[in-house]
Amino acid sequence: MNVYDSGRMADVLAPLGYAPSDTAEGADMVILNTCHIREKAAEKVFSDLGRIRPFKEKKSAEGGEMILAVAGCVAQAEGEQIISRAPYVDMVLGPQTYHRLPEMVARAARGADQSRARGILDTEFPAEPKFDHLPAPKADGPTAFLSVQEGCDKFCTFCVVPYTRGAEYSRPAADILKEARGLTAGGAREITLLGQNVNAYHGDGATSGTWGLGRLVRELAEIEGLDRIRYTTSHPRDMDDDLISAHRDVPSLMPFLHLPVQSGSDKMLQAMNRGHTRDEYRHIIERLRTARPDIALSSDFIVGAPGETDADFMDTMNLVSEIEFTQAYSFKYSARPGTPAASMPGHVAEEVKSERLQILQMLLENQQTAFNKKCVGRTMDVLLTGPGRRAGQLVGRSPYLQPVHVEATPENVGNILPLFIESARPNSLGAKLTCSELETISA
Numbered sequence: 001m002n003v004y005d006s007g008r009m010a011d012v013l014a015p016l017g018y019a020p021s022d023t024a025e026g027a028d029m030v031i032l033n034t035c036h037i038r039e040k041a042a043e044k045v046f047s048d049l050g051r052i053r054p055f056k057e058k059k060s061a062e063g064g065e066m067i068l069a070v071a072g073c074v075a076q077a078e079g080e081q082i083i084s085r086a087p088y089v090d091m092v093l094g095p096q097t098y099h100r101l102p103e104m105v106a107r108a109a110r111g112a113d114q115s116r117a118r119g120i121l122d123t124e125f126p127a128e129p130k131f132d133h134l135p136a137p138k139a140d141g142p143t144a145f146l147s148v149q150e151g152c153d154k155f156c157t158f159c160v161v162p163y164t165r166g167a168e169y170s171r172p173a174a175d176i177l178k179e180a181r182g183l184t185a186g187g188a189r190e191i192t193l194l195g196q197n198v199n200a201y202h203g204d205g206a207t208s209g210t211w212g213l214g215r216l217v218r219e220l221a222e223i224e225g226l227d228r229i230r231y232t233t234s235h236p237r238d239m240d241d242d243l244i245s246a247h248r249d250v251p252s253l254m255p256f257l258h259l260p261v262q263s264g265s266d267k268m269l270q271a272m273n274r275g276h277t278r279d280e281y282r283h284i285i286e287r288l289r290t291a292r293p294d295i296a297l298s299s300d301f302i303v304g305a306p307g308e309t310d311a312d313f314m315d316t317m318n319l320v321s322e323i324e325f326t327q328a329y330s331f332k333y334s335a336r337p338g339t340p341a342a343s344m345p346g347h348v349a350e351e352v353k354s355e356r357l358q359i360l361q362m363l364l365e366n367q368q369t370a371f372n373k374k375c376v377g378r379t380m381d382v383l384l385t386g387p388g389r390r391a392g393q394l395v396g397r398s399p400y401l402q403p404v405h406v407e408a409t410p411e412n413v414g415n416i417l418p419l420f421i422e423s424a425r426p427n428s429l430g431a432k433l434t435c436s437e438l439e440t441i442s443a
Contacts, residue, residue, distance in 0.1 A: 001194050002072060004145040006033045009071065009098045011135050016102055025055045029067040029105075034074035036160050038334045042074050049086045056088060067091065067108050071098060073164035077338075079123045087119065094123035095165055096150075099133040131171055137179065139186030142385055142414040143397070146183065148176050148203070148216065149195030154235060156262075157273045157340040158305060158333065161196050168196075170203035173211045173219065180220055187414060190228035190383055190397070191220070198231045199238040214242030221250045227416060228383060230401070232258045233300075236276045239284050248291035255292050256326075256400045259284070260300035264319030265312035268305060271344070278319060285323055296371065296400045298327040303360055304353030305333040307346035313356050320363055326371040326400060328364040332357050365426065372402065372424035379434060380404070382419045384412050403428040 009031060010020055021027045030052055035041045052068060059066040069091035070082050076094035083092060090108045093101070104120050137144070151166045152159070180191055193213070195201060201213040211219075213231065220229055229252050236259060246253055259281075263269055266277050288295055301320075303313060320328075332353040335342040375398070382404045384396035394408045396419075405428060406419055423430035 001145075001147065001150075001196070002033050002035060004147050004194055005072065005095060005098065006031075007140070007145070008134055008137065009033070009101060011137060012099060012101045013105070015135075016105060024052050026059065027055070027066060028064075029069065030055070031069045031071050034070060034072035036073035036077050036164055036336065038331060038336075040334070042078065045070060045074050045082070046085060049082075049089065053086075053088055065109075067105065069093065069104075071095070073160065076123050076164040077160060079121050083119050083121060089119070091120045092123065093120075096130055097122045097124070099130040131175065136182050139183045139188040142188060142383055143190045143192070144183045144188035145194050146176065146179055146191050147171070147194045148213075148231075149198050149201045152196045153200075154197065154237070154275065155273060157271065157344070158262075158302060158336065160336045160339055163338060165196055168200055170201045172204040172206075173216055174204075174206040176203070176216065177206055177219060177223070180226060181223055184223055184225045189225065189414065189416065190230065191226060193217075193220075193229070193231040195231075196233065197235045197238060199234040199240075199243055212240060212242055213238075214240065214244075214246040217243070217246045217250055217253055221252045227252055228399075229253050230256065234259050236261065236274070236281050236284055239288075244284075244287050244291050247288060247295060254399050254401070255295045256298070257288065257295060258298040258300075258327075261319070262300055262302050263305070263308075263312065264316035265308070266315075268308055268312050268315075271307055272302075272305060272341070278315065282319075282323070296326040297323065298401075299325050299329075301328060301330040301360060301364075302333050303330065303356040304348040306341055306344035306348070308333075308348055313360075317360065317363060320360070320367070324367050324371075325364060327368055330357060330360050330364060369424070369426050371400075372426070372429060375400075375402070375421045375429055376424050377421065379418050379420050380431075381416050382406070382431065383416045384408065384414065386413055398429065404431050405429070406431045406433065408433060 018029060024030045032045055032048055034045050056066040056068050067090045070089055071093050072095050075092045079092040082089055091104050100122060104122060107120055149170045151168045152161045153168045155162050183191060199213045201216060202210050205211040217229055261281050262272055262274060264278055380398050382396040382398055384394045386395060388395040388405045392407055393405055394412060396404050398404050418434050419431035420434050421429050421431050
């Protein structure tokens with residue numbers, strides 16, 4: 001979502017003459033687009049601001065101006081603190097307000113002309129959806145992100161998203177289809193649908209009624225040239241029958257699903273206010289695997305949340321062993337100010353959290369490595385997306401989102417080619433062109 005938001009901010013600023021720069025030094029504007037899920041990410045904002053400050057001061061000493069802004073969820077949650085701790089920051093804007101960037105830039109410029117500190121803070125949730133005021137996005141390569149849903153109504157006790165992104169909002173289906181057609185016409189062959197709870201999508205239908213994500217996926221699949229569809233991030237409570245059947249019925253919906261569970265303990269799931277049990281999650285996975293037997297799964301895990309015992313942690317380990325995930329994100333619990341979990345009793349010692357995380361990550365890494373090894377000897381359709389690690393090499397995405405490296409020429413970027421998988425690494429695959437594809441290229 002932050003990658004998508006950063007791209008949209010660049011789109012909004014383009015008419016003002018701004019274009020992306022490879023470095024912060026010498027830039028006319030630097031925007032830190034931030035996440036507030038973990039404490040480390042929030043502290044990194046202030047570290048990066050301190051690193052960028054000398055660039056801003058140098059620019060000013062040379063007679064120029066650098067606008068320094070903080071955007072995203074840290075800005076939304078800690079805007080006043082940012083202005084207080086880093087008064088050299090010119091603009092602080094929340095994730096729902098970046099369509100107002102041109103207005104903020106103009107205000108910042110007026111502040112500079114009048115030789116006073118700018119310190120513009122804009123974290124109010126707008127009455128109108130920001131998407132109504134954004135230019136149409138342009139495809140930048142064969143893959144693209146498309147935001148269909150924002151916000152969260154789930155209020156998990158550990159999470160700040162409902163407070164920083166606001167209530168759930170689903171874009172009208174007609175707007176999404178129009179944007180998808182534009183991205184596809186611009187060269188995108190794979191689109192990833194984005195949302196804090198993307199499968200909670202319930203937008204106005206393009207014809208009538210309300211569409212869920214399953215219906216939206218089916219309609220997107222009819223767009224000529226859109227060969228692959230993905231979506232992230234999902235919530236188990238929103239995996240309805242229509243979406244599960246879309247995994248069976250829509251060939252362009254890739255057989256890879258990120259479905260966070262967070263814990264394998266019913267006690268912890270209740271304390272987290274996840275709204276589902278361990279068995280309910282298992283039943284969803286069973287239904288998905290029945291609908292699409294080759295589906296691969298990814299998940300999120302939090303270890304050491306308040307009240308987690310050794311037995312609760314072992315419940316998580318057992319669930320991971322049973323289901324088997326091809327990818328996963330796992331973290332130590334990090335208290336976020338203002339969330340219910342931050343004031344709960346039973347906080348787990350840091351060393352215990354670290355030990356549990358190490359044990360869990362070892363199991364998850366072993367599962368990912370084992371899945372990659374099972375891919376060796378198979379032929380997979382891979383969307384080639386750009387240069388690889390070495391000269392003469394391209395990298396692409398397998399149906400399961402694994403990076404795949406292959407010796408191939410640059411004109412193949414954007415092609416979906418059948419590649420023979422000949423090696424596996426912990427985080428990627430090595431491949432070669434099949435004989436039939438070599439014959440096609442040489443012909």
